[in-house]
Amino acid sequence: HGMKNYGPHGETDHVHTKETPCDVCPRYGRCVPKVQCPAHVRPASYNPSCHLDGDHIGVCCFTGSGHAAESERTSRASVSINVDDVKISHNRSRHKLKEWLARSEKLLERSSDTVVNTSAPSFGHHLSMVTYDKRADSLGRGALMNLFAAQELRARDALSEEQLSLGFAEHTDGPFCPPTPSCPTPPSQFRSLGGECNNPSIPSWGAVNTGFERLLPPAYNDGVWEMRRSTIGITLPSGRAVSIALVLEGSHPSPTHNLMFMQFGQFVAHDISAGVVFGIGNGSAISCCVGDGEGFLPLELQHWACAPIATDPQDPFFGHFRHTCLNFVRAQLAPASDCSVGYAKQMNGATHYPDLSHLYGSSPEKFGSLRGPGGLLNTFNDYGRELPPLTVREECLTAKDGAACFESGDNHGNQLISLTVLHTIWTREHNRIARVLTKLNPGWNEELVFLETRRIVQAEYQHIIFNEWLPLLLGPEIVQMFKLAPSAGYSSTYDPLVNPSLTAEFAAAAMRFGHSIVDGKIQIQSPHSHDVYETISIPEVMFQPSRMRLRRFLDQLLNGLSWQPMQNVDPFLTEGLTSYLFRGGNPYGIDLAAINIQRGRDYGLRSYNDYRRLCGLPPFVDFSQFPPRAAQRLASVYNSPKDIDLWVGGLLEEPVDGGILGPTFAHIIADQFSRLKIGDRYFYEYGSDVNPGAFTSSQLAEIKKVTLSRIICDNRDGIELMAQPPDALLRADLPGNAPVPCESTLIPAMNLIKFKEQ
Numbered sequence: 001h002g003m004k005n006y007g008p009h010g011e012t013d014h015v016h017t018k019e020t021p022c023d024v025c026p027r028y029g030r031c032v033p034k035v036q037c038p039a040h041v042r043p044a045s046y047n048p049s050c051h052l053d054g055d056h057i058g059v060c061c062f063t064g065s066g067h068a069a070e071s072e073r074t075s076r077a078s079v080s081i082n083v084d085d086v087k088i089s090h091n092r093s094r095h096k097l098k099e100w101l102a103r104s105e106k107l108l109e110r111s112s113d114t115v116v117n118t119s120a121p122s123f124g125h126h127l128s129m130v131t132y133d134k135r136a137d138s139l140g141r142g143a144l145m146n147l148f149a150a151q152e153l154r155a156r157d158a159l160s161e162e163q164l165s166l167g168f169a170e171h172t173d174g175p176f177c178p179p180t181p182s183c184p185t186p187p188s189q190f191r192s193l194g195g196e197c198n199n200p201s202i203p204s205w206g207a208v209n210t211g212f213e214r215l216l217p218p219a220y221n222d223g224v225w226e227m228r229r230s231t232i233g234i235t236l237p238s239g240r241a242v243s244i245a246l247v248l249e250g251s252h253p254s255p256t257h258n259l260m261f262m263q264f265g266q267f268v269a270h271d272i273s274a275g276v277v278f279g280i281g282n283g284s285a286i287s288c289c290v291g292d293g294e295g296f297l298p299l300e301l302q303h304w305a306c307a308p309i310a311t312d313p314q315d316p317f318f319g320h321f322r323h324t325c326l327n328f329v330r331a332q333l334a335p336a337s338d339c340s341v342g343y344a345k346q347m348n349g350a351t352h353y354p355d356l357s358h359l360y361g362s363s364p365e366k367f368g369s370l371r372g373p374g375g376l377l378n379t380f381n382d383y384g385r386e387l388p389p390l391t392v393r394e395e396c397l398t399a400k401d402g403a404a405c406f407e408s409g410d411n412h413g414n415q416l417i418s419l420t421v422l423h424t425i426w427t428r429e430h431n432r433i434a435r436v437l438t439k440l441n442p443g444w445n446e447e448l449v450f451l452e453t454r455r456i457v458q459a460e461y462q463h464i465i466f467n468e469w470l471p472l473l474l475g476p477e478i479v480q481m482f483k484l485a486p487s488a489g490y491s492s493t494y495d496p497l498v499n500p501s502l503t504a505e506f507a508a509a510a511m512r513f514g515h516s517i518v519d520g521k522i523q524i525q526s527p528h529s530h531d532v533y534e535t536i537s538i539p540e541v542m543f544q545p546s547r548m549r550l551r552r553f554l555d556q557l558l559n560g561l562s563w564q565p566m567q568n569v570d571p572f573l574t575e576g577l578t579s580y581l582f583r584g585g586n587p588y589g590i591d592l593a594a595i596n597i598q599r600g601r602d603y604g605l606r607s608y609n610d611y612r613r614l615c616g617l618p619p620f621v622d623f624s625q626f627p628p629r630a631a632q633r634l635a636s637v638y639n640s641p642k643d644i645d646l647w648v649g650g651l652l653e654e655p656v657d658g659g660i661l662g663p664t665f666a667h668i669i670a671d672q673f674s675r676l677k678i679g680d681r682y683f684y685e686y687g688s689d690v691n692p693g694a695f696t697s698s699q700l701a702e703i704k705k706v707t708l709s710r711i712i713c714d715n716r717d718g719i720e721l722m723a724q725p726p727d728a729l730l731r732a733d734l735p736g737n738a739p740v741p742c743e744s745t746l747i748p749a750m751n752l753i754k755f756k757e758q
């Protein structure tokens with residue numbers, strides 16, 4: 001198709017290639033990929049190039065391994081601010097918070113206008129980002145207070161723009177301090193539920209309800225929280241306008257990767273990244289539009305978290321429904337763990353680590369409701385088939401009689417039926433292992449069975465991410481450059497100075513590449529003839545997983561995910577996401593592309609060019625540097641190439657060798673998973689020198705035999721799925737990947753005997 005050469009030119013140019021790279025960095029500098037050294041993009045920063053492993057070129061970095069703002073804070077002298085200024089700012093921000101909460105309360109009096117109807121598509125959006133964790137709310141309020149203090153100090157010029165953006169504001173504690181987690185000594189052998197107590201010196205790193213960090217300082221219009229504007233200070237084109245111009249409808253199936261690659265990706269995304277939107281009253285969905293989108297609510301009825309997306313009355317889709325407003329609610333903020341004031345950081349409602357927090361829950365309350373007797377997870381026994389427990393919340397978007405929605409650790413497991421299938425498979429894997437361990441170790445109590453099982457399942461899952469999913473995503477070069485491949489035995493890459501936290505760039509843009517690989521239709525195939533039994537349009541099965549109760553469905557869907565190709569990563573998204581997302585019983589849904597773009601601005605992401613520079617790629621100075629069609633489309637909405645949103649620019653790039661993503665997304669994602677490896681003390685590959693819950697080397701060897709195909713085989717119903725392709729993430733029709741019986745040695749299994757206590 002004509003858009004294939006949509007990508008930019010000269011991607012491989014490196015800014016520093018002119019000089020000969022150093023073999024050893026001077027002054028204790030560390031040689032890292034450019035994306036891991038934000039300092040190198042600042043004028044006058046000295047960062048000679050150097051040799052990484054293989055043929056890769058990195059930069060000598062002198063600012064440590066922190067994210068942009070943090071490294072600066074520790075490497076420069078702190079600036080102290082007048083005590084009176086600080087006191088005034090605290091008082092004012094307390095007052096302002098009261099005012100804001102009162103305004104929010106008042107809107108409830110007009111709830112028929114200001115709260116989203118539970119049958120509207122926007123309600124599905126709300127369900128995707130809601131948290132029921134009460135602590136999240138109180139932390140969010142504290143974060144707002146600290147934010148007001150920052151605004152106040154900035155307005156009084158007590159804090160410069162630079163101090164703010166680089167996190168210089170040390171010794172300016174805000175009015176709110178989040179409680180410090182108390183950690184056991186010696187450290188627990190098991191990961192905590194909420195992710196705290198992982199890093200020995202900063203126990204809040206990576207914990208649930210903490211903020212996303214950043215690769216580069218944010219691009220808030222006021223430096224604090226206002227959404228980004230164009231380089232010349234005018235508002236950017238509406239997210240919907242960009243979506244119409246650049247995100248097209250079309251089907252381009254991947255020649256190699258299957259739909260399970262997509263589904264596993266979303267499963268991982270939900271584990272590590274969960275933005276939380278502001279709610280109103282007792283967690284209701286805020287409405288910023290009249291009705292379902294007939295217009296903007298008058299400002300006095302708009303919640304302060306509203307940032308609705310304007311659509312043109314001539315909109316090719318929403319125009320038919322006379323919609324001119326797409327609902328959008330800004331994401332909640334999290335306070336800095338050291339109480340400092342600064343720019344807004346959005347809250348992550350998941351533990352940042354890949355630890356199956358969306359399966360087990362990340363709060364004691366949630367966990368308590370999921371955990372069953374005997375070290376098992378609770379299940380719903382549906383005539384002999386184990387499914388996740390039915391939820392008591394009203395969560396099915398079209399609540400027909402007999403509709404079934406399920407519980408999960410993160411409350412978002414019903415978003416798409418194939419996601420619910422993965423929740424089911426992993427729930428069963430936990431229970432499968434718990435039963436074996438109970439037999440092997442009759443002396444263990446329930447608690448120990450549970451915790452040991454969880455530790456093993458988390459390790460299997462981490463192994464699948466690093467051993468199977470990432471290589472197919474990033475390609476061999478980038479995997480090598482970022483040291484992401486599993487080692488032969490223990491790995492020795494742990495670095496306690498690395499903050500594992502997710503970056504805003506990863507969560508609000510790069511990892512959302514996944515929306516491009518979604519297919520609008522899921523095909524349910526017969527395992528024998530590959531006849532298609534049923535083609536399901538995805539909006540039908542969003543927050544509507546009732547088919548899970550059909551006896552043959554789970555196996556059939558798993559077969560379908562193996563055979564059906566995913567879509568390529570490109571600027572094409574299915575209308576199931578861009579027009580009909582969460583439509584429920586409505587003739588229209590919402591537009592995820594427009595939402596992604598608006599979310600990037602909500603998070604203060606900088607423009608695409610800035611991240612190209614960070615990754616060592618040349619920025620675009622003129623639209624004509626893009627291939628003609630992309631150039632024309634970009635120029636039709638953006639004023640300047642400097643304004644392009646990261647998610648849009650990233651999707652326009654041609655993939656890196658052996659991977660499926662363009663270089664900018666690939667580097668942002670590689671950096672993230674490298675942090676999640678080298679910054680996680682409990683990473684499955686670390687030995688007892690680092691990891692308080694280390695596996696013995698023979699246990700680790702068993703875990704490394706596990707593949708996603710093994711997990712699928714061991715937890716299918718065995719009604720229609722008898723054979724499984726050895727590589728679960730590649731198309732079953734690829735040479736060498738033809739399905740084999742689940743008993744085949746081509747799908748190796750671990751031997752749990754190594755977990756029998758001596």
Ligand code: HEM
Binds near residue numbers: 265517
């Ligand atoms: C049909 C499938 C999918 C649906 C319906 C869906 C829907 C959504 C929605 C509604 C959001 C929240 C948007 C916002 O307001 O910011 C979201 C966020 C996100 N999605 Fe998807 N998504 C799907 C598949 C995927 C896949 C396959 C991936 C990755 C491989 C992915 C990665 C993400 C990420 C990283 C976020 C941000 C999460 C956060 O931190 O809030 N999604 N998605």
Ligand SMILES: [Ca+2]
Binds near residue numbers: 272
């Ligand atoms: Ca997690």
